[in-house]
Amino acid sequence: ALALHPGSVEELYELLETLGSGHFGVVRRCRRRSTGVFYAAKFIKTRRGRGSRRGLERAQVEREVGILRDLQHPNIMRLHDLFASKSQMVLVLELMRGGELFDFIAEKEMLSEEEAIGFLAQILRGVQYLHARHIAHFDLKPENIMLQDKDVPEPQIKIIDFGLAQKLEDGVTFKSLCGTPQYIAPEVINYEPLSSATDMWSIGVITYILLSGLSPFQGETDAETLSNVLDGAYEFEEHHFSQTSEMAKDFIRQLLVKEPRERMTASECLVHPWIKPL
Numbered sequence: 001a002l003a004l005h006p007g008s009v010e011e012l013y014e015l016l017e018t019l020g021s022g023h024f025g026v027v028r029r030c031r032r033r034s035t036g037v038f039y040a041a042k043f044i045k046t047r048r049g050r051g052s053r054r055g056l057e058r059a060q061v062e063r064e065v066g067i068l069r070d071l072q073h074p075n076i077m078r079l080h081d082l083f084a085s086k087s088q089m090v091l092v093l094e095l096m097r098g099g100e101l102f103d104f105i106a107e108k109e110m111l112s113e114e115e116a117i118g119f120l121a122q123i124l125r126g127v128q129y130l131h132a133r134h135i136a137h138f139d140l141k142p143e144n145i146m147l148q149d150k151d152v153p154e155p156q157i158k159i160i161d162f163g164l165a166q167k168l169e170d171g172v173t174f175k176s177l178c179g180t181p182q183y184i185a186p187e188v189i190n191y192e193p194l195s196s197a198t199d200m201w202s203i204g205v206i207t208y209i210l211l212s213g214l215s216p217f218q219g220e221t222d223a224e225t226l227s228n229v230l231d232g233a234y235e236f237e238e239h240h241f242s243q244t245s246e247m248a249k250d251f252i253r254q255l256l257v258k259e260p261r262e263r264m265t266a267s268e269c270l271v272h273p274w275i276k277p278l
């Protein structure tokens with residue numbers, strides 16, 4: 001069980017360099033003093049009162065922790081330790097030395113279909129595990145897919161950042177305008193009920209990017225991107241997709257579908273002929 005340490009994280013961990021920062025706060029590499037094992041420490045500033053603008057609502061962070069602490073899957077980020085003070089929370093997480101899938105693709109420009117399938121099968125198994133527990137991530141994108149090590153033939157990945165994740169209580173239509181324009185599904189923009197199918201649209205966008213290095217709906221501005229998403233306006237540009245198999249295109253077509261109910265589920269993706277032969 002996960003203890004909520006009242007003391008300071010520095011009593012148990014030596015804090016090292018900053019690995020990244022974002023809307024949530026700062027992530028630093030750290031080393032557990034008693035074992036010498038390295039971890040990632042995510043520092044989240046929590047609001048003093050409802051008034052202040054800085055930091056996140058404490059309840060929101062507690063929701064993320066509540067979701068993370070019960071998850072146990074090789075492709076989902078594991079929460080090791082938790083520290084809370086009145087103005088910040090510190091999540092101690094597994095260290096993913098390989099960094100973001102986003103940077104991995106940027107370095108390689110694009111991946112072979114075999115490499116893409118290798119990553120997607122892991123992402124789909126993690127998402128299948130979440131959806132089976134009625135949890136949706138709602139912010140799936142290459143920045144939130146981390147690699148254990150990148151200099152190995154088949155890098156192991158984990159899904160991180162459950163800051164926007166939700167438990168999908170049956171019947172509760174969860175609506176929230178969140179996520180990143182390039183990856184969000186039409187129903188998010190139309191403020192319609194969200195579901196696990198919302199994650200599957202994002203996986204369609206991620207697949208398109210893995211195979212081509214291009215983002216299917218990205219426009220000059222966020223507004224243009226959002227309208228491209230609403231129009232479902234994307235194409236397999238000949239120049240970037242001439243070498244791509246028909247099965248890969250079919251896989252993407254069955255995810256970038258406007259009607260959420262018509263999209264493949266994670267389980268259906270895992271038996272799609274493009275992925276299955278694995």
Ligand SMILES: Cc1ccc2c(c1)c1c3c(c(C)cc1n2CCCN)C(=O)NC3=O
Pocket residue numbers: 019020021027040042077093094095096097098099100143144146160161
């Ligand atoms: C080597 C490296 C570099 C940047 C990292 C991480 C690791 C990292 C990690 C985590 C999070 C939530 C954010 C992280 N970031 C920030 C960027 C994440 N999109 C995490 O949970 N484990 C990490 O290793």
